[in-house]
Amino acid sequence: MLLTVDHVTRYRYDRPVRGLVQSHRLTPASNDGQKVLEWNVTVSDGIPGGTFRDGAGDCLKGWTVPGPVSEVSVTVTGRVETRDMAGVLRGHREWTPPDCYLQDTLPTRVDAALVEIAETVRGFADALDAAHRLSALVGQAIAYTPGATQSQTTASEAMTQKQGVCQDHAHALLAAARHAGLPGRYVSGYLLADAEGAAHDAAHAWAEIWVQGLGWVGFDAANACCPDDRYIRLGSGLDAQDAAPIRGTTRGPGVEHLDVVVAVQAVQQ
Structure with a gap:
């Protein structure tokens, strides 16, 4: 499948800031499942640093981005050929x-x-079967509910609320997998649509679990599936913060307001 991405992150400040510094994990790597044909990242008034x-x-x-500045836009455009x-x-x-991905973090404790979920797979001889079961149980325990949680919500809090978004599903799956002795990592990326083909948040997240003999295998507990050709993989980390596409520091007292618009489309090859 040939997918296009248009992703704009806009930062606005109620008073000009003296400048900001950002680190981007916004460029996908080519692998057997995705081939990056075109990709461009720009930052308004930005000075590129090391890569x-x-x-x-x-x-x-x-x-x-040197200041004073009241608005900064990070724009990502690209075309990726994907394969299931x-x-x-x-x-x-x-x-x-x-x-290294057996260690827990605050969001994944x-x-x-x-x-209880992790203990259900203790007797499993096949790590792949165990990972599939953990993903299914997490998906059943947390109902996908946009707006139900915040970026700081932990896996434990999402389990208590019994609702959350893809970030919460990924954190909960990582927590259970690591407790069961399976290395797991958080993955950020893009999704064309959910498993039923309905509209979905295009900026997406899922988990990867290490399976001996296969390597890293992706599990999207929010959509009860493994990533296929509708997905574009951006980057990974121990949790959402570690894998964040954009991290940065702003110099100045201005209050930041954030707007994100992401569009992923399939085009005729």
Whole structure:
């Protein structure tokens, strides 16, 4: 499938700030499941900095915007040819050992409910079967409800509320998988539509779980499926903050207001 992406993140400040510095994980890597044909990232009034690829194979780039400035726009456009790999990540160059993703973080710490889910797969001999079961149980435990949670919501809090968004599903799945001894990581990216073909938030997130013999396998508990050719993988990390497409620091007292518009479309090849 040939997918196009138009993604604009706009920062507005109630008073001019002295400047800002950002680190972007906004450029997808080509692998067996996706081939990047065109990709461009621009920052209004921005000065590009260094670019490097981290141990997880993700491309990171720095930007500086000198002030005073009251509005900054980060624009991403691109075309990616995707292929359904049944969730298996192949052809992705990385160097970080999978066991590094067994460590938990504040958003991915288990509670009693997540421990109970994790314990259901303790006797499983097949890690792939265990990962599928964990994903299904998390999807059943947390109803997909836009606006029900915030960016700071933890997996435990989402489990208590029994509702959340894709970030919460990914955090909860990671918590359960790690407790069961399966390395897991958070993945940010784009999604054309949900499993039924209905409209969905185009900026999306899911989890990858390490399965010996297969490697990293993606699981989207929010949509009860593995990533296919409707997905574009951007980057990964221990949790949502670690894998955030944009991270930065602003210099000045201005209050920040954020607007994000993302459109993913399928086009005729």
